Amino acid sequence: MTTRSRVHQDFGKRREPPRISYTSNGKVRALTLNPALVVSLIGGFALFTVIYLGATAYLLFRDDLVGAAITRQIDMRHGYEDRIAALRAQIDRIQSRQVLDQSAFEARIDRLTARQDGLREFESRIGAVLDKARQQGMKLPLPTSAATEGDVGPSKPLKASTWFAPAGGRPDGTDGRVTARIDRAEASIDRMAQRQTLALAALAEMAERDAGRIEAVVAKLGLRFGSLASADKSAAPRPRAAEGGVGGPLVPMIDPAVAAWRAETALDRLADLRRNAAALPLGVPVRGDAQVTSGFGGRSDPFLGVLAMHTGIDFRADLGDPVIATGPGQIEEAGRQGGYGLMVEIDHGNGISTRFGHLSRIAVEAGQTVRAGQVIGYAGSTGRSTGPHVHYETRVNGDAVNPAAWLDAGEKLRPVLH
Incomplete structure (x- = not known):
């Protein structure tokens, strides 16, 4: 009853803004609070609180964000490094392949040079065989250094500097020209060696044929030149055995050294037989038509x-x-x-x-x-x-x-x- 009467009493009266009283130096002072100001303060405080909390949250998660960014950067750097390493490896392989290619070409040229030197030395041996053949009255042309056009014979020494670009450059063999030249040189030397070998083999066959004829005729007289038995084949030069597993069909091939040995042996044997046969009394005691x-x-x-x-x-x-x-x-x-x-x-x-x-x-x-x-x-x-x-x-x-x-x-x- 009292409360209701108080409400009725306050109705229609102007409400006073809230005040805050305080005493300072014995005097009572009052501070009137403006509602708009209070709202502004409360709003500012709320905004400050939000900002503070946001900043705090940022500070709390910043390390994670920075760590993730750094991780991404590291991953990207590793990726670039891997790509650069791959490119460098590829460049190294290309350079190594070029070096190996040039080394292979140079090795082939070295082998060709060695074969050329061998042919040049072999010519002196062939000359000795020819001298023996001339002494026995045999004439058989042996093509040696007479190479056909484009051949690389003993008169044209091989030099690696003429087949390759200067140091640091790439050999022109990448387009097949050097390979073709080397192939032609090898084919030329092969043909030359084959001609020499075939001629020596033919010469040996001629000497063996004549020697066999002498032995057969002398044998009918009851004689045999014991010191002139067939040459010992164990003394013949043998090709160097290949290392590792080998095989394939048998395709006989005459080795030049074996052909030269055979020709020399046959000519020596023929000369010995002729010398001994010439010492026999095989002539007629009278001149002219003997009856x-x-x-x-x-x-x-x-x-x-x-x-x-x-x-x-x-x-x-x-x-x-x-x-x-x-x-x-x-x-x-x-x-x-x-x-x-x-x-x-x-x-x-x-x-x-x-x-x-x-x-x-x-x-x-x-x-x-x-x-x-x-x-x-x-x-x-x-x-x-x-x-x-x-x-x-x-x-x-x-x-x-x-x-x-x-x-x-x-x-x-x-x-x-x-």
């Missing part, structure tokens, strides 16, 4: 008419016709020897000798050295003879053998005994 009037073996004795052994061959000759040595040797006897009349006996070595009987005159003396075809006397009819002729004997270790086999051997060997 046999009585052969070797059993016949009727011209004086007694009984069967007798004729130890030689009689050749038709006129009185005073020259009688010649059928092979080189030394005069063993030169004088009168019983039924032989005036006789000359020549020792040809190795137990082989020849006798020439019924001579009218002797032109040599014992101990004298004679050559094949040299006049040793003149035909006659001395001793046990019915008329002028030449009695000719061939003896091996003192036993008479048929001279016809030796004369036949001389005919067969004449083409190869130049």
